[in-house]
Each structure stands twice: as structure tokens, then as C-alpha cells.
Amino acid sequence: MNKNIAILSTVVNFDLYQKSAPLFPKGIQKYVIDGRNGMHAMDSISYMFSKLKDQKIDWLIMADEDVLFLNPDFVFSCIEQMEKGNYTVCGVRDGGVIPHRIQNPYAINTFFSILNFKEIALLWNQREVLKNQYISKGEFHDDLSLLTGDYSTESLFEPYYCFYFWLRRQGKKFLFLEATVPFEDDSITNLVLDNSGNAMLYHTWYARSYGANEKHTKRIDAVIGKVQKEAYEMTPPIIFKDANYAFKKSCSKQYHRVLNKLKSILKK
Structure with missing residues (x-):
């Protein structure tokens, strides 16, 4: 196993994870954050660093x-290109590339x-x-002229944007990947291309709906059926779960509600 590269999933639907995880890259450690208690977005990223900081991971x-x-x-x-080009982050833009993602x-x-x-x-x-x-x-100077989809350079739609804006403000380089809509009968699923333009992965979206919504379950199962699977036994992932997350989140929301009320009263 390559101990310097690992893969992490924040999982809300373990039934779907059992079908997708055997397709993950082999020979690397799998980690899971159990997101069924509501942990996601920026909270998941913060938890990721707290749990993995001592695992001697080079690339995640x-x-x-x-x-x-x-x-x-x-x-x-x-990863090889990221090493050669001194890139810190690789991924798909959240606007201008995927038709239904028109954000930043x-x-x-x-x-x-x-x-x-x-x-x-x-x-x-x-x-x-x-x-x-x-x-x-005007803070960032990416050439967006080749983007074919809609986007908003002022969007703060996702609470985790702060992580990527922070990295950019630290001078870190991003390797942006392209994505297409591969199926005529499925306008939601995307095909993500690697750094050389080769087909690397599908993203079906709507993981939460798998097994609960008939339309999305059938759609995702159809994509799963298009992917070649090799018969091998999957190594169980290491699973992290903050058992007190939901309680702490609830307390935090209550605290901020009270604080905002007090601020409103004091302004009067």
C-alpha cells in the first residue's frame, strides 16, 4: 500500500459507498468521515485535518x-503533474463547467x-x-473566457469556499479539471476528465437520495451498471465519527440565535 497517498470520503449514504468504494484507486488507505449526523462542508474539512494531521499523508x-x-x-x-507544476489543489470549478453548478x-x-x-x-x-x-x-485573475457554463464570481454559495479562498490568498496554485455531460438521458451525471483530458470518473450527485428516491436511485444504478468492476475484496476503510457533533452544532446554533437577539435589542 502506498502510505503517502490516501482517499477520504464524507459519507451520508453507506449503501452507495459499498458500491462505489471498490472502484476507488487500489493500494491506498481509505478513510471515511461518517456524515450521517449532519457533518459536511467546512465542518467536515476541519474534522479531516484534526483526524489526519498525524497520519503522514502527502497527497489526499x-x-x-x-x-x-x-x-x-x-x-x-x-498527482504527478501537481508535483511537477507545484500545484496544491486539483478539482473541478464550482461554476462555468458543470451545467447545474453556476456558482463561484x-x-x-x-x-x-x-x-x-x-x-x-x-x-x-x-x-x-x-x-x-x-x-x-477583481481579486483573482483566472482566465475564464473558455468557460462554457454560467457562473458568478461573487458567489459565496458554499460555506467551504473559505478554505479554497484562503489557499489562493496564500499563493497556492490550483489545477482545474474539465467535466462533461456524458449521457443524453441523464443531464445530472458528470464525467470528469484527468489532467490529460482522459475519462477518469463519473459523479452522479444526489447521494442522499439513493435508496430513498426512485428516480435518482434508478439513475445512479444505471451509471453504476456502465462502470466495469473488477472482482476483488475491498479493504475496510478507517471510519471517523464525531459522536457529539449534532449536539455541539445544535448548541452553537442556539448560542448564535441568542447572541443575535441580544445584538438586535442593544441596537434599539
């Missing part, structure tokens, strides 16, 4: 359970990404990261 692949790898080994060629093209969507984890872990400061949930007009 992040892939949701609705990611279905066609050619899993292509992630290693992406300066950040990526976390359904799939590759991080230079060793580099980022040395810089990681949760308090500083959270201060970066803003965008200044």
Missing part, C-alpha cells in the same frame, strides 16, 4: 460516495479533489481559514 484524494471511478489510476497522473469558478466543488495534504497541514489554521468567506472584486 477527496471523493464522495457518489463518485464512480472509470479509470482510478488516472489520479496518480494528476474561483473555488472547486468538494465532490472530488486532490490536495497536497502535507503542504496544507503545515499551514492549517481553522480560525484563519474561516475568516476567508468573502470575495473581493
Whole structure:
């Protein structure tokens, strides 16, 4: 097993994970954050650093359970290019590339990404990261002229954007991947291409709906049926779960409600 590369999934649907995880790249450690208690987005990223910081990981692949790898080994060629080009983050823009993702093209969507984890872990400061949930007009200078979809350079749609804006403000380079809509009868699923333009993985979206919504279950199962599977026994992942997360989140929300009420009263 390559101990320097690992893959992490924040999982809300373990039934789907059992079908997608055997397609993940072989020979690397699998980690899971149990997200069934509501942990996701920026909270999941923060928890990831707290649990993995001492695992001696150089490169971390992040892939949701609705990611279905066609050619899993292509992630290693992406990592090779990241090493050669001094890239810190690899992924698909969250605007302008995927038709139904019309948000900020300066950040990526976390359904799939590759991080230079060793580099980022040395810089990681949760308090500083959270201060970066803003965008200044004209701050970033990406050439967006070739983007074919809609986007908003001022969008703060996802709470995890602060992580990527923080990295960009640290001068870190992003390797952006392209994606297409591969099926005529499925306008939701995307095909993500590797750094050389080769088909690497499908992202079906709507993991939460798998097994609960007939339309999305059939749609996702149809994509699973298109992916070649090799018969091999999957090594069980290492699973992390913050048992007190839901309680702490509830207390935090109540605290901020009371604080906002007090601020409103004091302004009168």
C-alpha cells in the first residue's frame, strides 16, 4: 500500500459507498468521515485535518460516495503533474463547467479533489481559514473566457469556499479539471476528465437520495451498471465519527440565535 497517498470520503449514504468504494484507486488507505449526523462542508474539512494531521499523508484524494471511478489510476497522473507544476489543489470549478453548478469558478466543488495534504497541514489554521468567506472584486485573475457554463464570481454559495479562498490568498496554485455531460438521458451525471483530458470518473450527485428516491436511485444504478468492476475484496476503510457533533452544532446554533437577539435589542 502506498502510505503517502490516501482517499477520504464524507459519507451520508453507506449503501452507495459499498458500491462505489471498490472502484476507488487500489493500494491506498481509505478513510471515511461518517456524515450521517449532519457533518459536511467546512465542518467536515476541519474534522479531516484534526483526524489526519498525524497520519503522514502527502497527497489526499477527496471523493464522495457518489463518485464512480472509470479509470482510478488516472489520479496518480494528476498527482504527478501537481508535483511537477507545484500545484496544491486539483478539482473541478464550482461554476462555468458543470451545467447545474453556476456558482463561484474561483473555488472547486468538494465532490472530488486532490490536495497536497502535507503542504496544507503545515499551514492549517481553522480560525484563519474561516475568516476567508468573502470575495473581493477583481481579486483573482483566472482566465475564464473558455468557460462554457454560467457562473458568478461573487458567489459565496458554499460555506467551504473559505478554505479554497484562503489557499489562493496564500499563493497556492490550483489545477482545474474539465467535466462533461456524458449521457443524453441523464443531464445530472458528470464525467470528469484527468489532467490529460482522459475519462477518469463519473459523479452522479444526489447521494442522499439513493435508496430513498426512485428516480435518482434508478439513475445512479444505471451509471453504476456502465462502470466495469473488477472482482476483488475491498479493504475496510478507517471510519471517523464525531459522536457529539449534532449536539455541539445544535448548541452553537442556539448560542448564535441568542447572541443575535441580544445584538438586535442593544441596537434599539
